[in-house]
Amino acid sequence: MTVSSENASEKPGPQHVAIIMDGNGRWAKKRGKLRVSGHRAGIKSVRSSVSFAIKNQIQSLTLYAFSSENWNRPEQEVHSLMELFVFALDNEVKSLHKHNVRLSVIGDISRFSPRLQERIRRGQVLTANNTGLQLNIAANYGGRWDITHSVKQVIAQVQRGELSAEDVSEQDISRHISLHDQPPIDLVIRTGGEHRISNFLLWQVAYAEFYFTEVLWPDFDENAFSDAVTSFTQRERRFGGTTPDDQSEQAPGGNVA
Numbered sequence: 001m002t003v004s005s006e007n008a009s010e011k012p013g014p015q016h017v018a019i020i021m022d023g024n025g026r027w028a029k030k031r032g033k034l035r036v037s038g039h040r041a042g043i044k045s046v047r048s049s050v051s052f053a054i055k056n057q058i059q060s061l062t063l064y065a066f067s068s069e070n071w072n073r074p075e076q077e078v079h080s081l082m083e084l085f086v087f088a089l090d091n092e093v094k095s096l097h098k099h100n101v102r103l104s105v106i107g108d109i110s111r112f113s114p115r116l117q118e119r120i121r122r123g124q125v126l127t128a129n130n131t132g133l134q135l136n137i138a139a140n141y142g143g144r145w146d147i148t149h150s151v152k153q154v155i156a157q158v159q160r161g162e163l164s165a166e167d168v169s170e171q172d173i174s175r176h177i178s179l180h181d182q183p184p185i186d187l188v189i190r191t192g193g194e195h196r197i198s199n200f201l202l203w204q205v206a207y208a209e210f211y212f213t214e215v216l217w218p219d220f221d222e223n224a225f226s227d228a229v230t231s232f233t234q235r236e237r238r239f240g241g242t243t244p245d246d247q248s249e250q251a252p253g254g255n256v257a
Contacts, residue, residue, distance in 0.1 A: 011233045014186035016060040016179075018208070019049065020200055023192030023216030036080040041218035043088055052225045053133050054099060060134040060182045064200050068108070068142035082116060085139065089119040093126060100132030106178040107141030108149075134182055141178075143202030150176035150203075177203050184208075187232045189225075191217045209235055 021042060028038030046063065053061040065085070071078060096103055103123045112120070120139075153176040157163040163172065174180055178201075185201060185208045193214040197205070211228040213220075 013056060013229050014058060014209075014232050015183040016062070016185045017053065017058055017187045017189065017229075018062040018064070018185050018201055018205070020064045020188070020190040020198060021045070021217040021220075022190055022194055024218060026192065027216040027218045035077055036084070038218055039081060039084055043084075043092075045217055045220045046088075047092075048221050049225055050096070050099075050101065050133065050135060052222045053135075054101070056229065058133065060136065060179070062106075062136040062138060062179065062185070062201070064138045064141070064198075066107075066139045066141070067199060068140055068145055069199065071111075071140075082113065086116055086119055089116075089123050093123040096123075096135065097127050097130065100130045101127060102130040102132070102134050103127045103137070104134065105137045105139050106146075107139045108145060109140060111140055136179060136182075138178075138200070142199045143197075144199060146178050146201070147173070147203050150174075174203070179204055187211060187228065189213070189228045191215050191220050191224075207237070209237065 024038030024042045025035040026038070027041060028035050031037075049061060049063070052058075066081060070081070073081075093103065103126075105120045105124065109117055109120055150173050154163065154168055154172050157172075158165050158168070179185070185204050187210075188197075188201075188205055188208045189211045190196075191213055193212070193216075195212050209232050211231050213224060213228065215224050
């Protein structure tokens with residue numbers, strides 16, 4: 001499905017969309033099922049989101065699959081999530097490759113089992129030269145970890161004499177932040193009705209637009225994605241500045257009301 005609205009045709013859609021996939025457990029509970037069944041059902045929504053992104057020429061899609069805090073969940077659920085991750089990589093990567101999708105996993109994957117790390121490596125190698133949608137899976141990822149990791153890289157540069165501490169800038173930190181080589185994040189979608197960021201891409205979403213929906217992740221289809229993009233195209237993005245309309249409303253002396 002493509003976005004179709006008067007405003008959507010006038011303003012460009014997002015080039016980079018990030019999604020906090022929330023609501024799997026509640027989806028399963030409403031149906032009297034185990035939480036893991038909700039996670040399994042969520043794979044369908046991942047496929048739908050990738051399909052929508054490809055059809056609508058979105059350059060990058062970043063999905064929050066497993067946060068660094070998710071290790072605190074019950075051991076059996078974490079184990080099931082890891083097995084589901086392996087299953088998804090085994091069964092979805094070939095299809096991604098067929099559709100010219102490039103896969104990247106961001107986060108500290110060192111805590112994953114060697115088996116899962118190998119699946120991740122294979123998927124990234126297989127799709128490395130694809131030129132279509134960039135699909136990023138955030139796994140064992142946390143925004144604070146990302147910023148800390150970047151700062152450590154900058155400190156190492158200072159220690160090697162490649163950079164002076166006084167000259168460290170935002171750009172120096174940004175160079176080591178995840179997704180630095182991709183378009184800035186335009187739109188963050190969170191499903192499941194919650195209104196929080198949950199330690200997701202804290203540095204990268206500084207000027208992103210946010211869209212919250214009550215739809216639980218396993219029910220998030222192309223229509224729901226289209227609604228989010230349509231909402232995005234109807235907004236006036238200022239990036240901390242003003243719009244031409246705002247400027248015309250200034251007092252003759254130039255003071256902003």
